[in-house]
Amino acid sequence: MVEQLRPRQQAIMRFIEDFLDENGYPPTVRDIQYGCNISSTSVVDYNLKGLVRGGFLRRSKEVSRGIEVVGRRERERGVTIPVLGAIAAGEPLPVFPQDVATALEEDSMEIDTGMATKAATKxxxxxxxxxxxxxxxxxxxxxxxxxxxxxxxxxxGEMVAAWLVQEEEATLKRFFPEGERVRLQPENTTMSAIYVDARNVQIRGRVVGVLRRYE
Amino acid sequence: MVEQLRPRQQAIMRFIEDFLDENGYPPTVRDIQYGCNISSTSVVDYNLKGLVRGGFLRRSKEVSRGIEVVGRRERERGVTIPVLGAIAAGEPLPVFPQDVATALEEDSMEIDTGMATKAATKxxxxxxxxxxxxxxxxxxxxxxxxxxxxxxxxxxGEMVAAWLVQEEEATLKRFFPEGERVRLQPENTTMSAIYVDARNVQIRGRVVGVLRRYE
DNA sequence: CTACTGTATATATATACAGTAG
DNA sequence: CTACTGTATATATATACAGTAG
Structure with a gap:
């Protein structure tokens, strides 16, 4: 049951969201007062209390600008992941994600949380x-x-990014361990499997999703 | 030329980002002081000034918690789009995006800005x-x-979501206008084209991307 | 009760200032 | 110079309080 917002409360919510978008930090009670043409700070406080009761805001006591819009962060459902280069066709893979943090600076993209099954996976x-x-x-x-x-x-049988140590190449294949050797199986009827010494193969990751963009 | 951050400045940046993630509003100078084990507020102020000079932060004078992490919003490169139901296999498409805003409340997902070619497209x-x-x-x-x-x-030849007015069905096909009628071409050798009266077809959208998730 | 006006005030907070160490 | 220590202070800001109108 979502409570209906009074027009003044709606105006305040709007102002807070806009203020956040513009400044990166929340407004003060006074900012809201002037921004919404409200007569006094008490009225703002009064309405903020209502919004907190309604579950629209969270407030930290005695904290300046201590206003948090409930669900704002939850609504940002994306996860930023690093783009670590290209794979297959013999191109080498650059460094790997021990230091994902640094890679982030370079190239990254946003995926839906749905793609990241568990939170721990991110x-x-x-x-x-x-x-x-x-x-x-x-x-x-x-x-x-x-x-x-x-x-x-x-x-x-899992689809993996495999690193061939000697060749210093990364390749996208299905993984089949066969004793001393590993079969790396393409999914292309015109291409045949690659057999490599098990010690020459390092799994780097398992494919969990695909994204395609049409021009 | 990206200036190298001193360890203390790096710690401060980290703290600010974490604080923002946790609270939804930026920390005070004092929050940073305690959070980073710094001896006094002046040292924090001193380092914040350095971070502003380096272009990592923006600060609003005499504004409490008036700290903004440069590029934080810009770095959030996702776009939230509504998920409007299912298509093909004869299932009807629900309402369409005149009122994307309302649809957003129900089901939505995050895609990379790269998928949205132009900003106007979003x-x-x-x-x-x-x-x-x-x-x-x-x-x-x-x-x-x-x-x-x-x-x-x-x-x-474009891949579209087509709405069949009479049948009240939506289908994903390649679009080929052929005079009075329209050929809706599947891309599956086991299936043949559908021919429909041009007046019975409404294009609803053009496919710009595909997302797949493996279990 | 709800929805305000108008004012006062304690304190949270940015910031200035005088030093010190290398 | 840079990188701090330690303290003081003006003010930005949340919040309490006494009313008023319907």
């Missing part, structure tokens, strides 16, 4: 540009972005 | 769940999300 997510069509039968094509969860091992 | 974007495999050869499969830009017409 820090382990990164994205790669796909070069080449070796996974075309898995409906991933040249130019797509794949979202991966960083991990060092994988279940047989 | 308001016209919406998403649909894909049901069925009629576009499998276009590398779009059952369960994917398609991002569309709302528009009433389309170029021949």
């Amino acid at each position: 820090e382990k997510l990164f994205a790669l540009h796909v070069k080449g069509d070796s996974m075309i039968d898995a409906l991933i094509r040249d130019g797509d972005m794949v979202v991966l969860e960083a991990q060092e091992s994988a279940e047989p | 308001e016209k974007l919406f998403a649909l769940h894909v049901k069925g495999d009629s576009m499998i050869d276009a590398l779009i499969r059952d369960g994917d999300m398609v991002v569309l830009e709302a528009q009433e017409s389309a170029e021949p």
Whole structure:
């Protein structure tokens, strides 16, 4: 049951949101007073209390600008993940996400929280540009972005970013351990599997999502 | 040329960002002092001035908590778009985005700004769940999300959400106008084109992106 | 009761100032 | 110079209080 907002309270909510967008910090009671043409600070305080009771705001006692719009952050449902380069077609992968924080500065993108299944996962997510069509039968094509969860091992058949140590190349394939060696299986009927020594393969991440953009 | 941050300044930046995330409003000089184990408020002020000079912060004079992290809002590169239901496999499409605002309350998701080519486009974007495999050869499969830009017409061959007026069904197909009638072409070799009277077809949007999530 | 006016005030807070150490 | 310590202070700001109108 969402309580209906009185016009004055609605004006105040609007003002607070706009103020936040413009300044990056919340308004004071007085800012609201002048911004909404209210006669005195008490009226603002009175209405703020109503908004808190209604669950629209949170307030910290005796804290200047201690106003928080409930659900504002919750509404920002995106997660920023680093884009760590390109994969497949023999291009080398740059550094990996131990230091995701620094990578963030360079290139990053926003994905929906839905893509990040668990909250704990967020820090382990990164994205790669796909070069080449070796996974075309898995409906991933040249130019797509794949979202991966960083991990060092994988279940047989999982789609992974594999790092070939000797070749210093990264590649997007399905992972099949076969004793001493590993089969890296493309999903493209025109291409055949790659067999490599198990010690020469490092799993870097498992594909959890795909993003494609049409021009 | 990005100036290198001193460790203390780095700690302050971190603290401010964390404080903002936790409280929704910026910290006071004193909050920073205690949070970063700094001996006095003057040292905080001194370092904040350095951060402003370096372009990392903006400060409003004589404003309590008047600290703004430069680029924080700009860094939030996501766009929230409404999810307006499902498409294809004969399921009807719910209301359409004249009133995107109201739809937003119900179901929405976050996409990267890269998906929204121009800023003006943002308001016209919406998403649909894909049901069925009629576009499998276009590398779009059952369960994917398609991002569309709302528009009433389309170029021949474009992938669109088409509304069949009589049938009251929405379908995801390639659009080919052929005089009096329209050919709606699936991208699935096992399926054949649908021919409908031109007056019975309304274009609702053009596909601009695809999102897929693996379990 | 609700929705205000108008004023007063304690304190939260930015900031100035005088030093000190390397 | 830079990077602090330690203290003082003006003011920005939340909030209490005494009323008033319907």
